[in-house]
Amino acid sequence: MACPSVTTGNRFLSEAIAHIDCQAQAIGAYGYGALAEPGSGMSIALTGLLTIFIAIFGYRLMLGEEMRARGLVGDMLKLGIVLTLATSWPAWRTLGYDVAMKAPGELAGAISGASQLPGSGNDLVSRMQAADDAIVILTVYGTGRTMGGAVRSDTIGDRLEGIAVTDREGLADGRMAYLAGILAPFALVRLGAGFFLALAPLMAGLLLFAGTRDLFFGWLRGVGALGLGSAALSVLQGVQLAILEPWLRDALALRSAQVLTPSAPTELSVITSVFMVVSFALLFVIAKIFFFGGMGVQGVWQHIQIARDRNASSAPAASFVDGERNAQPRALLIAESVSQVLRREERGGGFDRLPGSLALNRPDERMALAGAGGARVEALGEHLRLPEARRYARGSNAGRKRDLK
Incomplete structure (x- = not known):
């Protein structure tokens, strides 16, 4: 799959975003196909795991272990989930791939549209690129300050010769923070989601055994955290554009009118740096909620098992499971x-x-x-x-004499 190349100039940001997104989708789709292909190493490993699971199930029956209906249904359900995730690309594309890759954009679009944020009309990337172009133009114009304090006019070249060193560094740092604050979190969530989706054939087999089930649920939480993080970043970038677009229009209007803007580099650096920090902090909070926040998927699974065992222990002795009487202890x-x-x-x-x-x-x-x-x-x-006569009779001569008196 050929992804668009990244070039320098006024299309750098949009081309970089398109390339990262293309690579993420290719990793998720083609990586899954490579692992699930019959004859691959992962396919052989999955077959081995299924064989071990069925063998353990058979040994449990041979040893006379009582098989309850709930446990039997749970084992069959696990087998169905594993085979669906590991061998059926159409099913996995609907259940996992589209949810992790396409659903975040739709969710962010709905939230941004209701909040009237920029980029809600599927033009978020183009508007971010337009903001980057405006930052480049502002860097070319500068703040109007010169080394000697005079304003140089006429041509852009004259203005560039007169830009103070601090202005050039401040504008460059602001644009760097803007690009890094967009590309770094976006690459993290999209490429991470693509890699996690490609591991579905391997992770599905870990659901079969209690010792490896934690890894499966951790992988599932990771996919959910990356998908939600992608949606949250889109909304956050809309908020950043809502602040940055009018600020850039005002700064360029002042520079076109030959008005000094000495505070522009500092303001641009603050705006872009703050949103870069907030982006990573937001991803950290989402990861903390998914991995450390209360009851996760595994906690729900454990509570279901505890409730099932409790109901089974409180069942009456006359109940029958699989044709055998459930005797009380x-x-x-x-x-x-x-x-x-x-x-x-x-x-x-x-x-x-x-x-x-x-x-x-x-x-x-x-x-x-x-x-x-x-x-x-x-x-x-x-x-x-003893008879009553003997029972109440005294046993000594003195006692009998006292009774006769």
């Missing part, structure tokens, strides 16, 4: 049995009768059952007790 069954016995004791004031066996009952309950015509219910262990 033994400790839970014992705890439930003890709690049932304690509840019956509290209700009856003693030990209630257990089904199919005789238990110790209260005396009034046994008398009520006998008086109702039913068979006498003998308490557990009652046949081992």
Whole structure:
């Protein structure tokens, strides 16, 4: 893919932007094709990862591990995502490439149009180039100050001979900050996005295993941060043009009227330097939000797994998963049995009768059952007790004598 060349002169900025954008798109598209091509090293590595994943899944079945429906659906979903990202360019172009390369421009255009910022009509690059041309013209005219303090007129050449050294350096520094503040962040987000998009066949295979899943989610966050950064830079450049365009018109009008503008170099340097710093600071904030700000994609995934495990542990014992009964743990069954016995004791004031066996009952309950015509219910262990005559008889001669008196 032949990208436009960059030349010096009044088309430098627009040609540099077009070349960087062309290279980014070529890296993202052709790099993906080279890695996903059958027979390539990445394709063989992805096949190996899929083989290992399926082999581990089969060993889990052979070892008798219980396969839940949710886990099975999750594994199939991961396989579908990996195969889609790594082997299907039409699907990846819709889901990833267009979102990272084209969606930021559309998002920035909508925001800039609603805010009435310059460049909202798809002419942002041309207006930035026009501003750069105006800075060059202002550099040619200078501020009007000469080494001796007199104003040199007539030709531009005469004016150039009389420009003070500080004016020339200030205007040059202002233009340098303007160009660097536009090209450096733009190259960072566009070339970075193109490189990340080209790595999709490699990164997709890392989703299969828990140990490498962090790298996949980090790569996904990087693509999102670069895409959002591209949109934010377009809006920020519109704000810069909203300040710089009227300032340049006023400065050129004053110089055309032979009015001194000694503060122009300092003002130009401040405007362009501030927006260059703000551009990098904005990219840093976006990266911090995506990589360190609260719950990321992986945090959402972990919360889904925790909720799924919690729902599975609270399921009733009679539920069936894959045709097998989900039995409750033994400790839970014992705890439930003890709690049932304690509840019956509290209700009856003693030990209630257990089904199919005789238990110790209260005396009034046994008398009520006998008086109702039913068979006498003998308490557990009652046949081992002493008769009442012997139970209440004293065991010594002195005691018996006292009882006879």
